[in-house]
Amino acid sequence: FIGVMSTPIRILPSHLVNQIAAGEVVERPASVVKELIENSLDAGCGRIEIEVEQGGVKRLRVRDDGRGIPRDQLALALARHATSKVADLADLEAVATLGFRGEALPSIASVSRLTLTSRTALSEASACDEGRAWEVTVGADGQIEDPRPAAHPVGTSVDLRDLFFNTPARRKFLRSDKTEFGHLEQVVRRIALARPDIGFQLRHNGRPVLDLAAANGDDAGILSRLDRLLGNGFSAQSLALDASAVDLRLHGWVMRPAFSRSQADQQFFYVNGRMVRDKLVTHAVRQAFSDVLHHGRHPAYVLFLEIPPRMVDVNVHPAKHEVRFREGRQVHDFLFRSLQRRLSQGTLGVSPVSAG
Numbered sequence: 001f002i003g004v005m006s007t008p009i010r011i012l013p014s015h016l017v018n019q020i021a022a023g024e025v026v027e028r029p030a031s032v033v034k035e036l037i038e039n040s041l042d043a044g045c046g047r048i049e050i051e052v053e054q055g056g057v058k059r060l061r062v063r064d065d066g067r068g069i070p071r072d073q074l075a076l077a078l079a080r081h082a083t084s085k086v087a088d089l090a091d092l093e094a095v096a097t098l099g100f101r102g103e104a105l106p107s108i109a110s111v112s113r114l115t116l117t118s119r120t121a122l123s124e125a126s127a128c129d130e131g132r133a134w135e136v137t138v139g140a141d142g143q144i145e146d147p148r149p150a151a152h153p154v155g156t157s158v159d160l161r162d163l164f165f166n167t168p169a170r171r172k173f174l175r176s177d178k179t180e181f182g183h184l185e186q187v188v189r190r191i192a193l194a195r196p197d198i199g200f201q202l203r204h205n206g207r208p209v210l211d212l213a214a215a216n217g218d219d220a221g222i223l224s225r226l227d228r229l230l231g232n233g234f235s236a237q238s239l240a241l242d243a244s245a246v247d248l249r250l251h252g253w254v255m256r257p258a259f260s261r262s263q264a265d266q267q268f269f270y271v272n273g274r275m276v277r278d279k280l281v282t283h284a285v286r287q288a289f290s291d292v293l294h295h296g297r298h299p300a301y302v303l304f305l306e307i308p309p310r311m312v313d314v315n316v317h318p319a320k321h322e323v324r325f326r327e328g329r330q331v332h333d334f335l336f337r338s339l340q341r342r343l344s345q346g347t348l349g350v351s352p353v354s355a356g
């Protein structure tokens with residue numbers, strides 16, 4: 001009878017609700033950068049610049065040249081469950097954007113000092129913007145101030161400082177700046193692999209780490225992006241693949257078995273452009289390679305599965321690393337057969353050498 005009976009049920013203040021949600025979406029600087037880059041991609045940008053200080057804990061800024069957010073929607077963008085990407089259940093069943101939960105910005109804002117700056121291209125819809133950039137800051141209590149004029153080209157910047165300054169328990173789980181930056185860089189690389197059409201720049205403590213120009217859609221540009229990110233020779237050592245079944249398409253590159261790796265460190269699989277880790281996928285790939293790979297060696301691949309959105313549920317986890325296929329068996333068989341066929345053609349006449 002102690003305590004419990006006398007504590008009334010309360011609706012939590014929204015700032016606290018956001019901080020609780022942040023526990024699921026914002027684990028470390030790398031998860032922040034993932035959410036912000038995905039927002040930039042959803043905004044149709046052509047280039048993304050990421051500026052990081054002290055592993056992303058001290059400061060993290062993502063700037064894009066996308067369509068921007070009108071002045072009168074800046075506060076909404078920071079509100080919980082506010083999104084421009086889905087409107088009803090039918091949309092949710094067929095999401096084509098990377099985001100849709102309307103959770104990232106409010107969650108990030110609740111555990112950092114965040115400023116959102118944006119400018120839209122001049123159009124009727126954004127007449128209230130007066131053709132200039134606007135900026136909002138979120139206070140320590142979660143209050144959003146009125147927009148003030150700012151200097152910014154068309155596009156959006158999210159600038160945050162002091163990640164987890166108000167949630168010391170979370171902050172304790174962070175590793176060294178070097179480790180945190182390592183995770184963050186991996187996220188940028190994974191996304192950059194899938195989007196050679198987008199330019200990426202990453203800087204850490206003022207030092208350039210990655211500078212990738214947008215490829216103009218031809219194979220040469222895409223292959224050079226692969227080689228930049230996976231090491232010279234990746235494209236030369238791999239087989240291009242493009243297979244289709246009724247509703248499914250699998251395309252990308254698998255490294256020739258002769259160049260298999262000693263670690264499973266180059267395995268990238270994307271479902272409708274979203275990098276995922278999935279048991280079913282891993283199993284299908286491993287099975288396809290099982291006949292052609294020596295024991296203890298690992299395949300390397302960059303593969304893209306395109307599947308009608310209704311056949312895959314991406315709303316399994318807030319961070320969206322996981323997906324659930326509606327026809328798992330069918331997807332598994334398609335992956336296995338497509339890869340096995342390509343590998344059996346590709347290995348003819350190649351003598352085994354090892355790399356990696």
Ligand code: ADP
Nearest residue numbers: 039043077083084099100101102103104105156
């Ligand atoms: P979600 O991405 O799930 O919609 P977010 O909290 O990440 O939720 O973002 C909320 C909204 O803010 C988005 O739906 C979008 O309208 C807007 N927004 C966020 N980032 C950007 C950006 N970089 N450019 C343009 N609009 C953005």
Ligand code: MG
Nearest residue numbers: 035039099104
């Ligand atoms: Mg988002």
